[in-house]
Amino acid sequence: MSSNDNWTEIAMNMKFKVIGAALATLVMSGCASMSSDECMTADWTAIGYEDGSRGYTTDQFSKHRKACADHGVTPSFTDYQAGRERGLEEFCQPGRGFNVGASGGRYYGVCSVNLEPDFLDAYNAGRHLYTLESNVRNASSSISSKENELKQIDEDIRKKEAALIASETTIEDRVLLLADLKKLSERTGELANEIENLYEERARHRLELENYQAAVANYGY
Numbered sequence: 001m002s003s004n005d006n007w008t009e010i011a012m013n014m015k016f017k018v019i020g021a022a023l024a025t026l027v028m029s030g031c032a033s034m035s036s037d038e039c040m041t042a043d044w045t046a047i048g049y050e051d052g053s054r055g056y057t058t059d060q061f062s063k064h065r066k067a068c069a070d071h072g073v074t075p076s077f078t079d080y081q082a083g084r085e086r087g088l089e090e091f092c093q094p095g096r097g098f099n100v101g102a103s104g105g106r107y108y109g110v111c112s113v114n115l116e117p118d119f120l121d122a123y124n125a126g127r128h129l130y131t132l133e134s135n136v137r138n139a140s141s142s143i144s145s146k147e148n149e150l151k152q153i154d155e156d157i158r159k160k161e162a163a164l165i166a167s168e169t170t171i172e173d174r175v176l177l178l179a180d181l182k183k184l185s186e187r188t189g190e191l192a193n194e195i196e197n198l199y200e201e202r203a204r205h206r207l208e209l210e211n212y213q214a215a216v217a218n219y220g221y
Contacts, residue, residue, distance in 0.1 A: 039068035039075070048080035052087020055100065057108050088112070094122035098221035101126025104134075122221055129216060132209040139202035143195060150191045157184050 044064075051060045058081075065075050090096070092111035097119040100107060103126075111119050163169055164177045 036071035039071045039073035044076045044079040045083035048083030049087040052084035053090045055091045055110055092119045094118045095221050097122035098126035102129050104130045132212055135205040143198045146191050146195050153184050
């Protein structure tokens with residue numbers, strides 16, 4: 001490749017990145033806010049590049065086309081696809097695949113056959129990390145929920161015990177209160193066991209996560 005070709009390639013990449021950054025918000029909204037002037041003056045190569053760098057399928061172009069059709073404008077699919085292919089080259093890198101998987105993002109099979117194997121390996125590694133982190137978060141959430149329930153039951157027990165010994169409480173009400181207290185006491189025991197099991201479960205998940213984090217640190221993503 002000649003020196004002029006090198007400078008042309010650099011200039012084109014800079015153009016894509018600068019224009020793409022300016023259009024990021026617009027692209028994320030699916031061009032729903034594009035005015036007639038915006039549709040008429042849009043750089044579809046840059047928009048395609050931005051969509052490709054986000055791993056979007058060509059369905060995204062359909063959204064752009066529908067938005068601009070309201071203004072009587074037909075986007076250039078040729079320009080869009082040219083930009084999108086360049087964007088996909090950026091997206092379909094192992095590091096990006098790992099980040100997408102680790103954030104819980106989805107992959108829509110947009111990478112080329114020569115880039116997809118390494119991308120998928122990294123994506124699956126990141127996805128497994130996300131799963132392990134989710135296991136810890138879910139266990140913590142369950143613990144918090146059950147501990148809050150336990151606190152509420154303790155408060156209910158105190159109120160019912162106070163009502164049980166109140167002078168104005170009738171015999172019939174005391175019978176009902178005793179039945180309620182029995183149920184609440186049983187639920188307290190169940191919750192205590194469930195919370196203990198969840199703490200043990202979370203500890204296992206944390207150990208799995210820590211071991212995997214140590215392993216994945218060597219992957220170079």
